[in-house]
Amino acid sequence: MKYELKPWLPVLILIVLLVLFSLFFQDIKFKIYDLLGISDAWETRYSLAKLIGQHIVIVFYSGAISIVIGVILGALSLSERFKEIRILIEKAVYLFQMIPSLALLTILVPIFGMGQKTAVVALVVCGVLPVYMGVVAGVNGVPSDVIEVAEGLGMPKLRIYRQIVLPLAMPVILAGFRTSLIINVSAATLAAKIGAGGLGILLLNALKTGKTMTIIEGTIPICLLAIIFDICLKNIENIFYVERKSSN
Amino acid sequence: MKKAISMVLAVAMMATMLVGCGKKSEEKKVVNADDPIVLMLPSTSEYEIIGYMTLLALEKGGYACENKIGAISGLDMLREMMLSDECDITMGYTGNGMYYMEEEGEKVWNSLQDGYARIKDYDKKTNNVDWLSPAPANNTELLAVTKEFAAANNIEDMYDFAEYVNNGGELKLATPQYWVEYAQGLPGMEKAYGFKVAENQLVIGAKAEKEVSEGTDGMNCTMIFTTDGRIDELGLYVIKDPLEIPPVYAPCLVAKGAVMEAYPEIADLTNAFMKTLTTEVLIGLNRKVDSEGADPETVARDYLVSIGLLDAE
């Protein structure tokens, strides 16, 4: 598996941009305020880096949990023994797709209270769907004759899954993980509404005041974060992508 | 084709359920038939109650009004609407004048009359907008804890609270982002009473009155608006603020200069009920809407009837 650096370049650039942004944006903002003479007595109590950290923590936890649950649900519905509950899982997953993430967040507050715990639970509910669909579509996407030949050659069931089905299904499964993470990143920004912290706080602030500088402070880091996640996962996906495999 | 029929049925169902519920208000004799006064207010309960009182009072006084109460769903749209020609009458708080004139931290806003006078002539001069006489109430931002918590740690005013925090009392305080940042918010209180809330004790996002009252997730303190109707039901105790750090937020109607010149009578019509709205009265009215769940229009109507401005139908 030759390892090219080219696809990872944009990720590095974006990470550097994010770090620079979180270190220097505060000072730039106040300088601009002095220039324009807008007296801004707001004394931000939060450092941008800390918020980014919180945001990544929420997205990481909810991403990991929704991937685990999604894979388990996917495996269950694909396995012989639990074929019966497959239609139930599918319908439930289909219904949750219809519920807006904002409603999910607020419904869970009376149950789990405010804070990161509720946010993670809500994000997991949002994030499980694409993972589940990725796993099911990925495994069903493996050409059946390849599996039949593998069986015909005497490969044991477990090995077939490990060596044939998983690697071939991996690109679609990873695409499911990627969609799930993207949904989590955006839902995490909403989670600030229920006290879960993260970059959402700045964004809510931006939505409230509508001041250009606050909007930039609130939105740019989130967008950078989302794009970094996206490109990283796309690169990992390409490593597994079979069509583009070639010996040269 | 059968499938299509069942689909049409489903859509029809949804339509009947919704159309059936809404009914528009009925017609009346009018003084200014041609251009109705546009009444546009945000949709939180206190705004809606006072909005409907104004609507009913004006309609009783023979003015046609276009009811856009609740059309402003964000408080930040309020100032924009206030100055834009889309709305004739809206409502604002005197304390917000501090933002509009960007004079955070000035002491003048801590007294109702001075603050009112300041914003009144500023807006009259710069934006030709009239701030009508304010209600004698103060819906300011203070801290609240449950009654049991206050009794247990014998917290009565902010000095006791400062003492409690300083000797390491366990605290989880919920507050919206802006209150943590602006001079008369938490920073002002911390400076005045000499205490410091650590970052991990803060839950930034939104007020959490219900969570504090139920103690979910270890939440034991929240920022609260002092005329909030849910204080009694949720068993909360608003910590007194002897040094009066936050400004006075007295609700008062704000009307376009042109509208006031055309119909000066509006000032007296609205003042008739505004002057009776003390903090306690507002708390009672909010309580009906927020705690009991009554409709703001009926609450406004009952109140006007109770003070004799409206005859009960």
Place this chain on the structure above:
Amino acid sequence: MIRLESIRKDYGSMTAVKDLSLEIPAGEICVLLGLSGCGKSTTLRMINKLIPPSSGHIYINGKDADEYPVEKLRQSMGYVVQSIGLFPHFTVAENIATVPRLLKWDNARLDRRIREMLMMVGLDYDTYSKKYPNELSGGEAQRVGVARALAADPPILLMDEPFGAVDPLSRKHLQNEFLKIQRELKKTVIFVTHDVEEAIKLGDKIAIMNCGELQEYDTPEGLIIRCKNQFVKDFLGSEYAIRVLARFSAGGIAHERDAKSEVCVPASENLQVALSVMIERGSSSLTVTSQDGTSVGSISIGDIVDVLRNTEN
């Protein structure tokens, strides 16, 4: 080597295979010939238990197939299908090494075997071993499929219309090569096809099936002489006898008796070609020459006509 004893397969109400009994001697190619849906593929898949038979027994080397563990049984049988089914994410080398790696061969032996296999199917090791299946042509891919099936040197080879998806020219080429390999390795092969031409060319014995039942099981020549079954006659087609000529080489029946004729044909050429040369050149006898051009004898039109009778007794 392989004995099928009245095996039967039902899919609900439909019976795919009815009481099929077949004896396949070691080292021979047995072709299952029939229209699509006659149960030939199902029979093949029952042998390596991809499809469990509804009833009946399969004996391999005298032992009942159920006694072998399933994986071991399948590893002892090479398996080639029309859709080839190379693992897209494995290189050609890794594909070929699939079964040997299951048998835990060491790397040196594996590498030797891969070189050997690729040479056997006529593919150059250096250019092809690192390639991926999507970079191969249809013919090349099928060669790798055969190489993969034979890699672990299994005694039995199951082939389900392996050359079906390839263009006629490379199909002919693949068949010849496969025959060369078979002459060398003497595997017991069960070959499923619906192409009569291919059956005649490859099959030591042909089992003709229809609607799940075995109609006839005999050598290609035997089918002409002994076959009574009308369905088989129609299925094999009226010009079947000429096609069978392809199985006999000119050298095989050459003798000294007749006069020399100036038209000559190489010994390795089959009688079908010899006959068409006779017709083409209008001469009723041919001189058979070996590789170095010396005459080995001659054949006449009569010899070709009686060839079946003579080989039979």
Place this chain on the structure above:
Amino acid sequence: MKRYNKTIIVLVLISGVALVLPQFMYFKKLRIVANEIISALFCLGDAFYIVMGLIFIVLVLVLLDKHWAYCAAELFCCAAFVLLLYYESQSLESLPLEKTEFSRLSFGPGMWLWLASTAGVIIKASERVKLKWWLPLIISISALLIAALAVEGRLDGLAVMKEYYSQKSMYLENLITHITITLGVMAAAIIIGVPLGYLVQKSKAAEKITFSIINITETIPGISFIALLMIPFALLSTKYPELRQFGIKQFGAGPACVALTFYAVFPIVHNTRAGFKLVDGNFVEVAKAMGMSGSTIFFKIMLPLAFPAIINGIRIAAVYTVTGTTLASMIGGGGLGYYMLQTDSMDTVLLGAIPVVIMAFSIDKGLRSAVRLLPFVGEKRSIEGAERGI
């Protein structure tokens, strides 16, 4: 007992157990006060036995494991649901608890479990029912029944209705804004998306530009994209104040609509391209060979064949827009999202969420069946493969 009806039976038993659970419903003297947990028996009184009876009948029907039995089981499940709602709200007066004009009953864990398990029973039963139109018919009828009951005020005991009455003045307006935003966004998305989808499939350059834009904007979270759009809107509204009445102002639904249109265009472009790609190849050549002009080829051959994929794209976009419009409420754009922002009572959230789910569900089901019923649909290759899920 064959394997498959084991699951249905377990589900029916769960729904029975759910009714017996102590925490079936919550009683609230006032909107804000903490919930008092009440059991189904206490809450429904004698109606409890009727509903239990219905569940028992469903159990018997399921055991019969006959085709007609499953149809009847589905019918009884729906009937049980409607009756349960009706009796719950009716029983409010007879509850021996201290009540006020504003006390209400909201769904407790028991009720949610009952709903989930009954839905499970209906889904499993529908697998065995051959009549395809039976289930949609019963669901529509029961939904109409519930709607009628609600309009007549028979369901007022339920917290959701109480919330509705306390928000009555603005509710319809918010709903209409929500629908208008969705329709507006969808119209714009279709007008932009379909031609773009065709163009992208035609020229490589267009494809490169569009997809690079799509890949970036797609990853940006919706809410921050809306915030970013507030800047240009603010500049526009300050420079040309007269634009304000068209909604071009910083707050309000403007930025949200533009952002949602962007997000709605993506699935439409993807699916239209997949649809046209599906068609391209040999059909067009043959049509050209027969001397058909460019436009007739497009309308006679390409569009009809690509139509199912386009409808599929529109369906995904519509579902996303309906749920996405809730974000508009965060910048004062109105819509049902407003009710989802209030965390003090779960029922307000339900008040906002139920219409959104109903709209999303009916649009999705409607368009899916529309694709199936189209007379001139090409060969029925499953478009699911080409579907670009969000």
